[in-house]
Every structure is written in structure tokens, then in C-alpha cells.
Amino acid sequence: MATTPQLSPKPRVLIVGGGYAGLYVAKNLEKKVKERGGVVTLVDPNPYMTYQPFLPEVVGGNIEPRHIVVDHRTHLKRTEVVQGKVIKVEHARKTATVQTQDGAEFEIPYQDVVMTAGATTRVFPIPGLGEAGIGMKTVQEAVQLRNQILDRLEAASTMTDAAARSRALTFAVVGGGFNGVETISEMEDLIRSVIKKNPRLAQSDARIVLIEAMGKIMPEVGEDQAVEVVEHLKSRGIEVLLNTSLAGAEGGVLKLVNMQDKSDAGSFEADTLVWTAGVAANAVAKQTDFPVEQRGRIEVTPTLQISDGTGGVLEGAWGAGDVCAVPDLTGDGPGGHCVPNAQHAVRQARRLAANLLAVRFGEGAVEEYVHKSLGAVAGLGFGKGVGNPMGLKLSGVPAWMAHRGYHGLAMPTYERKARVVSDWVLSLVFGRDTTPIEGLENPHNPFLEAAGGELKPGRFDNPKVLESAKASK
Numbered sequence: 001m002a003t004t005p006q007l008s009p010k011p012r013v014l015i016v017g018g019g020y021a022g023l024y025v026a027k028n029l030e031k032k033v034k035e036r037g038g039v040v041t042l043v044d045p046n047p048y049m050t051y052q053p054f055l056p057e058v059v060g061g062n063i064e065p066r067h068i069v070v071d072h073r074t075h076l077k078r079t080e081v082v083q084g085k086v087i088k089v090e091h092a093r094k095t096a097t098v099q100t101q102d103g104a105e106f107e108i109p110y111q112d113v114v115m116t117a118g119a120t121t122r123v124f125p126i127p128g129l130g131e132a133g134i135g136m137k138t139v140q141e142a143v144q145l146r147n148q149i150l151d152r153l154e155a156a157s158t159m160t161d162a163a164a165r166s167r168a169l170t171f172a173v174v175g176g177g178f179n180g181v182e183t184i185s186e187m188e189d190l191i192r193s194v195i196k197k198n199p200r201l202a203q204s205d206a207r208i209v210l211i212e213a214m215g216k217i218m219p220e221v222g223e224d225q226a227v228e229v230v231e232h233l234k235s236r237g238i239e240v241l242l243n244t245s246l247a248g249a250e251g252g253v254l255k256l257v258n259m260q261d262k263s264d265a266g267s268f269e270a271d272t273l274v275w276t277a278g279v280a281a282n283a284v285a286k287q288t289d290f291p292v293e294q295r296g297r298i299e300v301t302p303t304l305q306i307s308d309g310t311g312g313v314l315e316g317a318w319g320a321g322d323v324c325a326v327p328d329l330t331g332d333g334p335g336g337h338c339v340p341n342a343q344h345a346v347r348q349a350r351r352l353a354a355n356l357l358a359v360r361f362g363e364g365a366v367e368e369y370v371h372k373s374l375g376a377v378a379g380l381g382f383g384k385g386v387g388n389p390m391g392l393k394l395s396g397v398p399a400w401m402a403h404r405g406y407h408g409l410a411m412p413t414y415e416r417k418a419r420v421v422s423d424w425v426l427s428l429v430f431g432r433d434t435t436p437i438e439g440l441e442n443p444h445n446p447f448l449e450a451a452g453g454e455l456k457p458g459r460f461d462n463p464k465v466l467e468s469a470k471a472s473k
Helices: 020-035 052-060 139-156 162-168 178-197 223-235 283-287 342-361 396-410 414-430 445-450 463-471
Strands: 012-016 039-044 048-050 069-071 079-083 085-090 095-099 105-109 112-115 119-121 133-135 170-174 207-211 238-241 244-248 253-258 264-269 272-275 279-281 305-307 313-319 377-379 385-387
Touching: 012 020, 012 105, 020 039, 020 048, 020 342, 052 139, 052 178, 052 396, 085 283, 112 342, 133 139, 139 162, 139 178, 139 272, 162 170, 162 264, 170 178, 170 264, 178 207, 178 223, 178 272, 178 377, 207 244, 223 238, 223 385, 279 283, 313 342, 342 396, 377 396, 385 396, 396 414
Parallel strands: 012 039, 012 112, 039 079, 112 313, 133 272, 170 207, 170 272, 207 238
Antiparallel strands: 048 069, 085 095, 095 105, 119 279, 244 253, 253 264, 305 313, 377 385
């Protein structure tokens, strides 16, 4: 165990995870806790929170990547920020173990702990997925996907090998939820914009495929709207394969299985594979002495206090967001729990902060979290969308405007809202940005090449592309 860094000796509210829920818990607590002689400490591996609903628009080139993240130190001036990963929470000792970027570990004692570690991408043991796939959970992945698309389009425009060209111009997305549908829609818009500018390419050259294991996409909307979205995607040339699962991705060959009878559903080659097939609670939940339900989420009560497993609550233990199984008292949530989205996270954060102040300082009353969903809206590219806000079914431009209006307001901090809106205005006036920035994953490689060194592959680099680059030296 490494020496503990200089941290405040004051009674501590420790927030594990600085995503949407964690950021808002800290914002609602930091001033009041400080005034009462305590300190709020937030621990997260990243120095910022990411507004994930905007990741598809980063891929599409409508929003600058840095504008969808909110810097912790800039916007949490009264909070003690620690950049590191909580790897264990021992509530019996009221201590959390933190691991820093260089691998050092130290303990942080606390009076109250708030578990808001969020969720991670849910993956399955599919051969080749780890090497070929790109997730859509972080801003780095969104930027990498954008660069991958632009790189493959440009490379394909000068290829003479028909098979290699076809593979470079094939783009697949696995997962037909909101994230997958929004991502593939922005991808199609971006691809169409780039092809228009390149006379060596035609829109008919590109193949864009959405793969969904269930018989319906976008479970957040009704059956009729889901069918309309499928037809809309098909009208844009996107192939939608329902009841189809990815069985393998080795060597860039995507092998498919029919989920209805488990038969072979064929295969095709693609240089670009995006994985958006669900999320899982952050693994730190299982590295605690808190009760965890079958899906790996921490069990909390309607007051957002962590359950003791016997019908009571644990003193000084709180939880909200995707890492917790929060009861949905409206009865609308699947399995009786709130769905993992920003709409619930920000409201849970406010209720949790108020309840913590009530329990710890006797201010106000402890109340249960109750929120009836306002519905959902999804952007399907510029001027296109679908949704059911407040029970009102929308599509096309009205849904797109509702999507931007809601998420523009939901984006944390006025500073970040202004940056995002300015990006939208610039994109509207000048069009989407299709400029590729190469070498972001390995910025040192140009120097290494000039000095006679070797290329070092990045996490998502295509092995065949790297081999080609090496061969050209």
C-alpha cells in the first residue's frame, strides 16, 4: 500500500464515480458540506464526466469532442478531486481503496460513501470482438470511430482490389437500442457527406449494416414507431438485420446467427465494427461489502440508501445511477427498477444529496425517489428523429428539434451548453466537419518512423492497416 497523498482530514463524503450522477451529487453537496465542517471528495479515473447522449454527434462531426465533457476541477471548485480508480470499498471499515494511473494504491477513509460509478459496455465472449470492435461509451471511442470511418473512406477511394475496397466500405453496428440507432444514423450522414466530396466514391459503394438480436429495435419506443424507424433506416440504404446475432469477428469476417432457430445467418467482411449491445454495472459494485443483485448492481432503497440486505439500510451508504438497482415506484421500469439514463441520474442525484443532508445534519426530511419518465427522443442524423416525449409521438424534424432541445438543456453547466449550441449553429451554417485528424492514437509514430523506429499499434488500430503501413516503409 502506497503512502496516502495529502487529503483533507475533515469528515468526508466520498463519491465513487464522477459521471452524470456523481457530478450532480457533488454539485449539490460541496458547498453545504463544506459550510458544516466536512469535505466532499470525488474519485474517478477520468478528470471529467462525459455526456454520453452526444457521442453519436461527435461521430457525425456536429459537436467538438471536448465540448461534451465537463471538467471536474473547473466546475467542482469546493470538491476534493482525486483522479484514480476505486478498486474496493470496505464499508465495515468505512474505507475505500484507490488505484492511481501509475498503479499505486492508497486508502481513503470516509463518513459517508456515495456509489455512482455508472456502467460499462457489456460484452460477450465472441471470437475476434476484442480485436475488431469499437465501443460507444467514451469520447475516445467516438473520436476513434469517426477517424476510422474517414480513414476507410479515403483509403477505399484509391483501392484497386475489389474485395479490399468492399471491406473498407462496409460498416457494421451491433445493437439496436437508442445508442446503436443514433450511432448508425450519424455514421450514415457522415459517410454520405464525405462521399459527396469525393468523386472516386459513390453512395452505392458503401454498405451500412445494423445487427440486432431481438425482433425489435429501440425498446424505449412503441412497436409502431420502432417499425417506422426500421423503414426510415432502410430508405437511407441501411440494412437492418433483426433476430440476428454476431457469432464471430475474427479476421474482420463477421459471422451471423439467426436467433430464432440458431441457424447460420451468413457472413460478410467489414473493416469497421461498432459494439453498442447494452451496458453492465461497473465491476466495482462486486468489490464492496454491499448487497448486489443478480445483474451486478448494488441494492438500494427508494430513499437511495444502500440496503443492508435484511430490509433495513446501511448507515452512511448511498447509491444512485447505473451502478445501482434503484426501485421505480411508478411501476414503469423493467423489473421494477429505473432504466439507466441521464433523466433518472440527475434527479436521483438531487434527491440523494437532499436525503444525505437530512440524515447527516437533520436538515429537511428523507423522501423516496419517484419520477415518472418524460419519454424519450432520439436523433437520427441532421433534421431527423423519433421519440415520445410526454406521451406525444414525434418523428422527423419535430423529433430532432425535441432531441436537441432536451439534451441541450440537460447538458451540465452553462459553459458546456454554450459550447454545444455554438457547435450546432456553426454546423448549420457551414455544414458538418468532415476533416480527419490522423495519428491521434499514436501521435509519436511520425517521429518514430522518421528516426527508423517501429509503428506502435493503438488500441483500436486495424491490424491489416498497420501491416500495410509497415510494408510501405
